[in-house]
Amino acid sequence: MTIQLVWFRNDLRLADHAALIAAAARGPVAAVYVLDDETPAAWRMGAAQRWWLHHSLTSLSRSIAERGGQLILRRGRAGPIVQALAAELGAEVHTLIHHEPWAAVQVAEAGAVTEHLGVTLAPPESVLSGTGGRYRIFTPWWKKLLEQMPPPRPRPVPELRWADASAIASDDLSQWGMLPTTPDWSGGFSDWQPGEIGAAARLTDFARRAARYDAARNLPSVEGTSRLSPHLALGEVSPNTAWHVIADAVGEGVAEPYLRELGWRDFAANIIEQFPDHGDAPNRDAFNHFPFIDDPAGLHAWRHGQTGYPIVDAGMRQLWATGWMHNRVRMITASFLVKHQLIDWRHGERWFWDCLVDADYGSNAQGWQWVMGSGVDSSPFNRIFAPIGQSAKFDAADYIRRWVPELAKLPDDLIHAPWDAGVPLIRAGVKLGRDYPAPIVNHEAARARALQAFAVARGRP
Ligand SMILES: Cc1cc2nc3c(=O)[nH]c(=O)nc-3n(C[C@H](O)[C@H](O)[C@H](O)COP(=O)(O)OP(=O)(O)OC[C@H]3O[C@@H](n4cnc5c(N)ncnc54)[C@H](O)[C@@H]3O)c2cc1C
Structure with missing residues (x-):
């Protein structure tokens, strides 16, 4: 045979x-x-x-x-x-x-x-509008995808008869040099268990917590999301399996916010099929003329969690240490780079690509273009995330304590903007500029500068 x-x-x-x-x-x-x-x-x-x-x-x-x-x-x-x-x-x-x-x-x-x-849950080309076109906006696309859902139930490993491949040359995995050595920066990756068995274990664990997903998913201080993304990115578990395990565990109604996020993953595939250069080129023409700033020192500070904005620095340090970052914080850090620092989104996208264990061409490009406002379905550019407001609103104090230990002794209400902390900062023994950076930009001034830059990009200074 x-x-x-x-x-x-x-x-x-x-x-x-x-x-x-x-x-x-x-x-x-x-x-x-x-x-x-x-x-x-x-x-x-x-x-x-x-x-x-x-x-x-x-x-x-x-x-x-x-x-x-x-x-x-x-x-x-x-x-x-x-x-x-x-x-x-x-x-x-x-x-x-x-x-x-x-x-x-x-x-x-x-x-x-x-x-x-x-x-994907369904072939991207099968989700079409009434006129037979491809969707570019998530919500109508999601409604249309739901008509095909649930996806087929996952199928088990088949009975396998193996061909004799003993005479076939095969590389030695250890010779591919994929593990870091000098230095070994993977010490913080030990929580992960890559592979199909690890993926199944994480899905089972998440099924026990999935009923709380909607309430907890935006809170970086708690483990409210599945953290299944690297397993999905490398295909160690199928999206159909994730769908059915979670829908069976809590019911499709309660599972909807989670299933919708799985939908965003499919939507990203739908977008890169229509825009194969989504990782390199903005979808909206105005952003081809955006006056980005060439700021190597600012980019370095952002990459290494040294911006002086605790929520931004916590996220960037979590990314570096663990290869993953909470979704809410991805949005905050990305927005900070492109709007507060006016640095080209592609620099951030590339850094994420190199640092994320869940790096996915479509989802990463979609995330960055969404934040920038340059994607087909994006947050408008003038929606500028206020990092301090976001940090307080989503209770990030414990998250900051974990990743920015310099500030660990500050109380919850002062940890988001340490430069305003006054006496508690002195009591905590923290001197800004010595123990923790002073903020590299002022929020209000940066906001005004970003809006001005956008006006220039649109040809209306
Ligand atoms: C700037 C930026 C860059 C991003 N880059 C990536 C990336 O390279 N790879 C990646 O998988 N996700 C990316 N995301 C999307 C999202 O942040 C992650 O999928 C999510 O944080 C993964 O954590 P989780 O598995 O706990 O998610 P959950 O909340 O448990 O979501 C379930 C699954 O749905 C998918 N998903 C969730 N949100 C999104 C989304 N917004 N877009 C596409 N798929 C989603 C993931 O596969 C995830 O595992 C990015 C978001 C932003 C804002």
């Missing part, structure tokens, strides 16, 4: 994997993963996600080995490598459809490949 080669990409799981299921039904299975830094070019995987990938591939290799198979590892331009491997094995190739612009190039270069669904 013809060997069936399953080409794993960012779908590193055995359960609910349509390409694996189809392959298993047709013949003996071989499995390959190719680390491809060439086809995505500037969007090759960032450093934090490579840490994750190393562990995720270790987990997938082990799961396959426990079932008697072998995961073949190769490095280079994926399409030609898969085509050559298929020829060597005399195999037919199966993979899942991914939506990043380079994913289609990989498949086109791989020769005959059968593609299967499984990365």
Whole structure:
């Protein structure tokens, strides 16, 4: 029988994997993963996600080995490598459809490949308006997607017969150099358990808390969200599985706010199919003329959590230490960079890409363009997040204490704006500019400057 080669990409799981299921039904299975830094070019995987990938591939290799198979590892331009491997094995190739612009190039270069669904809740091209067009605004798109929901129930790992791949060359994962050494910055990543087993454990844990999601999801001081995003980004759990586990746990009505967030992930895929350069180019023309400032020192301060705004610094330090940042704080830090500092959103997007374990081309670009106001469905530019107001409103005091320990002794009501703290700041032994930075910009002045810059961009100074 013809060997069936399953080409794993960012779908590193055995359960609910349509390409694996189809392959298993047709013949003996071989499995390959190719680390491809060439086809995505500037969007090759960032450093934090490579840490994750190393562990995720270790987990997938082990799961396959426990079932008697072998995961073949190769490095280079994926399409030609898969085509050559298929020829060597005399195999037919199966993979899942991914939506990043380079994913289609990989498949086109791989020769005959059968593609299967499984990365999104529904194929983006199936969610169409009454006139047959693609949506660019989330809410009508979400309503239309719901007509197809719930998604199919997840399917288990199929019975597998493995092809003999013992003579096939495979790389040694440890030679790919995906773990940091000098220095090893991954010490704060130990809470994560990359791989399918870790994803299932996190989903089970979240199912117990999911009823409180809507009340807690905006509060960075508590663990109110699923933290499933890196597992979804690398495909260690399917979105259909996440949907059904949470809907079954708390009912579809209570689960709706969470399911809607899963919807944003699908929406990002829908947007990058329409705008493949979404990571590089603003959707709104005015932002091609935006007077961004070239400010390397300001960018450095933002990246390293040294802006003097505690909520911003807490978020940037959480990102650096753990590879993840709370969604509310992603919006605050991103807004601060582009509006308070007037630094080009693409600098922030690239930093997130390199630092996030959940880096996802569509969701990251969508998040940044939403904050900037330059996306097809965005927050208006003149909605400028007030970092101090946001910090107080969403009870971020304990979050700040954790990530900005210099300020830990300040009471809740003063920790958001330490420069106003007066005597308690002195009692806490904190001198601004020595122990913690003084704010690098004044909020009101920065706000006025941002609005002026926007007026210039629109040609109306
Ligand atoms: C500037 C900026 C950049 C971002 N970059 C990324 C990124 O690179 N990768 C990424 O997965 N998300 C990104 N997001 C979206 C969001 O912040 C994360 O998905 C979320 O914080 C992940 O945490 P969670 O798993 O606990 O989310 P939950 O609240 O538990 O949400 C459930 C799932 O829905 C998806 N999701 C939630 N919110 C969004 C959203 N706004 N857009 C798309 N999908 C969403 C995620 O897969 C998430 O795991 C970004 C947001 C902003 C504002």
